[in-house]
Amino acid sequence: MTSIRRPWKRARLAGVLYLAIILCGVFAEGVVRAGAVAQQDPGALALRIREGVWLFRVGFVADVVMVACDAAVALLLYELFRPVSTTVSGLSAVFRLLETSILGLNLLH
Secondary structure, eight states, X not given: OHHHHHHHHHHHHHHHHHHHXXXXXXXXXXXXXXXXXXXXXXXXXXXXXXXXXXXXXXXXXXXXXXXXXXXXXXXXXXXXXXXXXXXXXXXXXXXXXXXXXHHHHHHHO
16 A cells, blocks of 8 residues: 555655746746846846845755756656656656756856
């Protein structure tokens, strides 16, 4: 009986993590970065960043949380789909983790 319930818990956790990815991504992109965009004026962009430095830090934290949740979702989906096909599930996890590492490297830049 516990083996039947276990996939449901992982699937629900993956769903909650997907929701966190969506919320953090929308906040970081739609609120933080979209509010700072200044067309053809780098000075105005620098001024907006300087005035709202705390907002950019919160946006950075939201991006880090999004990347961490993305890595966790990759591992959870691997576990969920491994009984169907180990090869395809493993390839999917590898590609998703590569995408996550690229996102993390972009955050450092």
